[in-house]
Amino acid sequence: MENPGRAGEPPGSAALTAQALAARVASGDTRAAARACRLVDEGWPGHAELLAALYSRGAATWTIGVTGSPGVGKSTLCSRLVQHFRAQGGRVAVVAVDPTSPFTGGAILGDRIRMQAHWEDPDVFVRSVATRGAHGGLSRTAADVARVLGAWGARVVLIETVGVGQDELDVMRVADTTLVIQAPGAGDDVQAAKAGLLECADVFAVNKADLPGADDVVDALRGMLVLGHITGSSAAPRAGHSAAAFAAAVTTDAAAAGAAWDVPVSACVATRDQGIDALVTQLEAHRSWLQSSDAGRARRRERLRQELAGRVREALSAAWLAAHPGDLDRAAEQVASGALDPYAATLLLLASAAPG
Amino acid sequence: MENPGRAGEPPGSAALTAQALAARVASGDTRAAARACRLVDEGWPGHAELLAALYSRGAATWTIGVTGSPGVGKSTLCSRLVQHFRAQGGRVAVVAVDPTSPFTGGAILGDRIRMQAHWEDPDVFVRSVATRGAHGGLSRTAADVARVLGAWGARVVLIETVGVGQDELDVMRVADTTLVIQAPGAGDDVQAAKAGLLECADVFAVNKADLPGADDVVDALRGMLVLGHITGSSAAPRAGHSAAAFAAAVTTDAAAAGAAWDVPVSACVATRDQGIDALVTQLEAHRSWLQSSDAGRARRRERLRQELAGRVREALSAAWLAAHPGDLDRAAEQVASGALDPYAATLLLLASAAPG
Numbered sequence: 001m002e003n004p005g006r007a008g009e010p011p012g013s014a015a016l017t018a019q020a021l022a023a024r025v026a027s028g029d030t031r032a033a034a035r036a037c038r039l040v041d042e043g044w045p046g047h048a049e050l051l052a053a054l055y056s057r058g059a060a061t062w063t064i065g066v067t068g069s070p071g072v073g074k075s076t077l078c079s080r081l082v083q084h085f086r087a088q089g090g091r092v093a094v095v096a097v098d099p100t101s102p103f104t105g106g107a108i109l110g111d112r113i114r115m116q117a118h119w120e121d122p123d124v125f126v127r128s129v130a131t132r133g134a135h136g137g138l139s140r141t142a143a144d145v146a147r148v149l150g151a152w153g154a155r156v157v158l159i160e161t162v163g164v165g166q167d168e169l170d171v172m173r174v175a176d177t178t179l180v181i182q183a184p185g186a187g188d189d190v191q192a193a194k195a196g197l198l199e200c201a202d203v204f205a206v207n208k209a210d211l212p213g214a215d216d217v218v219d220a221l222r223g224m225l226v227l228g229h230i231t232g233s234s235a236a237p238r239a240g241h242s243a244a245a246f247a248a249a250v251t252t253d254a255a256a257a258g259a260a261w262d263v264p265v266s267a268c269v270a271t272r273d274q275g276i277d278a279l280v281t282q283l284e285a286h287r288s289w290l291q292s293s294d295a296g297r298a299r300r301r302e303r304l305r306q307e308l309a310g311r312v313r314e315a316l317s318a319a320w321l322a323a324h325p326g327d328l329d330r331a332a333e334q335v336a337s338g339a340l341d342p343y344a345a346t347l348l349l350l351a352s353a354a355p356g
Numbered sequence: 357m358e359n360p361g362r363a364g365e366p367p368g369s370a371a372l373t374a375q376a377l378a379a380r381v382a383s384g385d386t387r388a389a390a391r392a393c394r395l396v397d398e399g400w401p402g403h404a405e406l407l408a409a410l411y412s413r414g415a416a417t418w419t420i421g422v423t424g425s426p427g428v429g430k431s432t433l434c435s436r437l438v439q440h441f442r443a444q445g446g447r448v449a450v451v452a453v454d455p456t457s458p459f460t461g462g463a464i465l466g467d468r469i470r471m472q473a474h475w476e477d478p479d480v481f482v483r484s485v486a487t488r489g490a491h492g493g494l495s496r497t498a499a500d501v502a503r504v505l506g507a508w509g510a511r512v513v514l515i516e517t518v519g520v521g522q523d524e525l526d527v528m529r530v531a532d533t534t535l536v537i538q539a540p541g542a543g544d545d546v547q548a549a550k551a552g553l554l555e556c557a558d559v560f561a562v563n564k565a566d567l568p569g570a571d572d573v574v575d576a577l578r579g580m581l582v583l584g585h586i587t588g589s590s591a592a593p594r595a596g597h598s599a600a601a602f603a604a605a606v607t608t609d610a611a612a613a614g615a616a617w618d619v620p621v622s623a624c625v626a627t628r629d630q631g632i633d634a635l636v637t638q639l640e641a642h643r644s645w646l647q648s649s650d651a652g653r654a655r656r657r658e659r660l661r662q663e664l665a666g667r668v669r670e671a672l673s674a675a676w677l678a679a680h681p682g683d684l685d686r687a688a689e690q691v692a693s694g695a696l697d698p699y700a701a702t703l704l705l706l707a708s709a710a711p712g
Contacts, residue, residue: 316676
């Protein structure tokens, strides 16, 4: 496989048009796909035209979000999933969402240390994304890169996140199917982190099922899911103050849509390739549910609505910043000096018709 | 201590004015502070007036962001820090940023299971925040709640996050001083998650220093910090493709500001109260640097600029949504049906002067 970071010419070189690049990506050209991913990630001016041209090509691609707390064996399990999907035929891609450097904006981890097992397979494409803010949030960048890879020919795109924060939840929501990985041996802290992931799971995998305590994790997840179903359709009280509120907050995506997707929990041992076939079957069942049920279609519409809302928000913000050069700096200076509070400063910024 | 979730009357009850509530908070009334936190978190219409009235009261408060991967003993160490700061006198508050439920918007973990050791101390206030989008991002909510607690009389406000995602990094950036906790025994996955945290650390604590491997963690952090200092002031290449690029990406906040804050790394054992005094001394040294150096003041201005940018972005978005009811739903429907791609739909949404 080509190294995606080094393929092609730099943006802006002669003869690069969005349409020409789109045609090359759609023909299955890996170098072109790598270049398109990079241009999308970097906010190349033609990226919207490129993505629009590729959109219909990737519409049939199945995106699977994979997440879980650090230490649960996410990378190993992802690698196994790639192997199983590749064995079914067709191309597979992995979009790895890395913690972003606040200063360079670049991915820290990079493509290089991931998926070494698939490095030589020309039909497996691994790409890290980490940019945020160039032309939208991290979740929109991940969605865009997944679409490029769908147009390149990937039948399945795995979107893998490191971390358990709010932004990672957003990334998961751009996927068709979300797989949350758990493992035995986590402390209270990890339990807490897990809570945020419960609600976005379509399928749970309890990895490292050969370790002590794995059955307890499976049982606990099933118990939470049952509680979630019981209370899922009622108006949930504000969570965080009682066990009942906690249970009420555990509604699954499916329950929220008023439908009948029962979130399965399965045990596996990724290092030994145990339980992966069964997991793939469960993931595929969720995909069928999405395509064949009203609730599944409603979920897709809601996801698109969220995506459009995010794109509109970023565009409005970019337009404002372009129209008000220097205003933010001046306002920050006034707040720092004590002349204004941040709330009054915001109102003044919004009220200024022209840069002050 | 009053349970913050139950104090006071509901929003909108008679006689509640932002000014009256602000006066009660500023007098040190804990019930009023709890109520103010809740109103801020819930996006009460008067929250901006309330915060503006409280702003100058909390301006001297020192906010410390505390983060680290799950399992490093964050809660225990935070509890120790509360104990040490309380021993110095004055009030202390903790703002716990929880993973948010995407459906209820509420905190999953809640205040209840945190900080049990300080539950009966009336001068320690613990508050969870999880809301995002009500009137700004999670980081802005955390900043607002920290300001309420500063006005209530907290000399120190700890802002603790669960998780290692991008949103958590944003939360850390609203704090004056950021403490990143590490521990021995983490796998590759945790190493990766850690990378994103390196750049926001003002002080590192290696907890569980009685476990094997703790010295290695200390050495590795110091090595990374040295590399960061060497390359920190040059233009960093895009990270993720080589060890050199990785090193270049590891610039500290201090280095980015062109100043002389050397990020210290200290070992501690929170469960045994070992090394906490030294850690507190390091944190205080950072605060002095912030107040007494040009770089420290520049950092504060940049943080305020980021905050204002976020507030403006959210306000623009809210105004657009209010002016275009139903537009997003219709556009999502058209994308779902295949009549439009998301990129064309966004352009159409932005071009529509009036709802279509």
